[in-house]
Amino acid sequence: MVDKIKCSHILVEKESVAKEILEKIKNGEDFSKLAMEYSKDGSRRRGGDLGYFGRGMMVKEFENAAFKLKKGEVSGIIKTQFGYHIIKRTE
Numbered sequence: 001m002v003d004k005i006k007c008s009h010i011l012v013e014k015e016s017v018a019k020e021i022l023e024k025i026k027n028g029e030d031f032s033k034l035a036m037e038y039s040k041d042g043s044r045r046r047g048g049d050l051g052y053f054g055r056g057m058m059v060k061e062f063e064n065a066a067f068k069l070k071k072g073e074v075s076g077i078i079k080t081q082f083g084y085h086i087i088k089r090t091e
Contacts, residue, residue, distance in 0.1 A: 006091035008048035010039045018077045018084035
């Protein structure tokens with residue numbers, strides 16, 4: 001079992017905006033650039049990079065989705081108390 005993973009994310013307030021962003025990612029747009037443009041948290045300055053984290057460090061819905069991803073894979077839309085996330089596992 002993996003102890004720590006490295007992910008980036010994009011956090012927005014509206015599901016409709018998350019759907020638009022996810023569509024752009026599927027069409028080949030750069031995840032980091034989209035994070036810098038749209039994300040609502042401090043990680044936006046780093047292209048959404050959250051660094052390494054282990055289990056128990058993120059809210060449950062986010063953690064469950066992130067740990068299921070393979071390296072390079074992008075999640076669907078994940079709803080948490082903070083809003084709507086799109087997660088990319090980078091390592």
